[in-house]
Amino acid sequence: MKASAADVTPSTRSARARDKLMHTAERLYAEHGFANVSIRMIGEAAGQRNKSAVQYHFSTRDELIQAILTRHAEAIERHRAPMAAALEGSGEVSLRDWIACVIVPSIEHHIELGTPSWYGRFLAQAVVEPSLREYVIQAHLRTPSFRRLEQLRPPRGQDRDPELTARNAAMTRQLIVHMSAELEADLAGGRIPAAEAERSWRRLGETLITAICGLSSALLGSA
Amino acid sequence: MKASAADVTPSTRSARARDKLMHTAERLYAEHGFANVSIRMIGEAAGQRNKSAVQYHFSTRDELIQAILTRHAEAIERHRAPMAAALEGSGEVSLRDWIACVIVPSIEHHIELGTPSWYGRFLAQAVVEPSLREYVIQAHLRTPSFRRLEQLRPPRGQDRDPELTARNAAMTRQLIVHMSAELEADLAGGRIPAAEAERSWRRLGETLITAICGLSSALLGSA
Known part of the structure; x- marks a missing residue:
């Protein structure tokens, strides 16, 4: 209407x-x-x-940037909330399913934004800007679905090295943010045709899941 | 004198x-x-x-930034050149040794810079800045030692999926750049004491080697 x-x-x-x-x-x-x-x-x-x-x-400029970030974090949360709930209800959680639940919501959000989009490159800059860095990280980690995921991370009930756990989380975040920015730039610059966008995003999602599974298993042991 | x-x-x-x-x-x-x-x-x-x-x-500002980047790339090259030559002379190259040759020279450079240093956070911003991104990547890839490494990458003589190979290289680069920026920020902010700097850099180096081995094996198969 x-x-x-x-x-x-x-x-x-x-x-x-x-x-x-x-x-x-x-x-x-x-x-x-x-x-x-x-x-x-x-x-x-x-x-x-x-x-x-x-x-x-x-x-201020920073409040404008924070408003943009919050809006996207909310949109991603709408994808992740049902996935996290389903994961919680599914009993045994595999490392791959858990990582998919971290990555897929943000991939779906990028698909939803269409081509060209700007969020990926915007976020990649915000996360390296000294005054914004902490805000950006918290905007995602403090969502209800992320806190829920924290509880489900396999292998459960195991004491992990807190430094390695933190590094693993940082690497996961960096790969999602910066790989998405690169694909977005390729799409916006016409190096990948817009008609391929959805397929490219999903393929990036799969690649990230595989890569981060490999990385996490190597660092923390597999589930 | x-x-x-x-x-x-x-x-x-x-x-x-x-x-x-x-x-x-x-x-x-x-x-x-x-x-x-x-x-x-x-x-x-x-x-x-x-x-x-x-x-x-x-x-211009961009030429100033490029001059800074070039100086660091040259310093890193001084570490990587002998490592790449040794690798070339060593016959069979394992994936782990190869990845070490990508990562360790930049870790050694950070140690050499002392604490506080600024290069890590500077580089993380340069690599996401639209007008500088391509320059930054090429400044490293076009060094003689990197071109040499390209020839040595295991598993050799195997046709790899070019898209996955490119993604794997991009992920490796992003992890080195952004993890180094985070450790540098922690050191500069006193969250890690300066006396721990060298040990922290070497531990980050080891973590990156393990993580990128896991990631590369998962994406491209192990050597």
């Missing part, structure tokens, strides 16, 4: 402007890099006449 | 200023992020009175 003119209240308008700023920021950051995009360029490219539009809606 | 006043020719002075600018840029970028550091801030922090010092010595 399309919104009629009467529906466009000031708060709808404000939500739309916010939305437009978030999409524009994500695209500009992905294409040109955090360093080459100013708050003002984002406002202008989003068609905002007010030069302080970003400040008005988000206060 | 200390330089006497007579040694300080204009070209020595220029080389020193260049050097100072490179070190300062690396530190500021690592600590504050590419987006939060201007060319002018670098000149000022490096004690250059001329406001166009960076432009004078490097023309």
Whole structure:
């Protein structure tokens, strides 16, 4: 149902402007890099006449970036929540199923975004930016489904080396984030045709699951 | 031997200023992020009175960054060249030895840099910056020792899936770059004491070798 003119209240308008700023920021950051995009360029490219539009809606650049990250984390959570629930109900959890539950929701989210998308390259930059790094990591780890997954990780009931466990988690995160950014860049740059997008994402998902299974088994022992 | 006043020719002075600018840029970028550091801030922090010092010595920001990257790539090459030569002379090459030859030179370079260092966090940002990404990757791959390693990769004489081979190489690169940046941040932030630095770097090296062996075997089959 399309919104009629009467529906466009000031708060709808404000939500739309916010939305437009978030999409524009994500695209500009992905294409040109955090360093080459100013708050003002984002406002202008989003068609905002007010030069302080970003400040008005988000206060600071970091809050704008955090709002974008949170929106994506919520979308990914909608994929992961049912998968984590199913895993919890399935009795014995294999390492491969567990890792699939970490990776597939983010792959599905990328497919849902269509081509071109910008989230992958945006996220890869956010995660290496000193002021944002910790926020990005926590935005994903503090979701209910991730906390649920923590409890299910195989092999269960085994004391693992906490340093190796942390390194294993960091490697998993880095591979998902940076491999997704690379595939997204290949799709956006036309090096992989858009018609191949969905298949390429799923193939990347499979490759990541296999790779991270191998990596985790080598580091922590297999389930 | 200390330089006497007579040694300080204009070209020595220029080389020193260049050097100072490179070190300062690396530190500021690592600590504050590419987006939060201007060319002018670098000149000022490096004690250059001329406001166009960076432009004078490097023309553009990207050329400054490339000069820093090249210097590190050369230092790493000094570690890798003898290792690659030894590997070449050793007959049968195991996957683990081969991967060690990819990883250890960069770990040794980090140890050599001391604590705190900035290169790891600097590199992690450069590799996700759209305008620099390709340069960074090539700066390492086009070194003589890397080209030599390419020829030695086990299992030899086997046709591998080119897509999986490329993904495997990308994952290896991402893990080295981003895990090193994280350890460097932990050391710089005092979360790991400086006295533990060397041991921590070597342990990270071992962890990476084990993880990447597991990952590569899972993706491409073991040697």
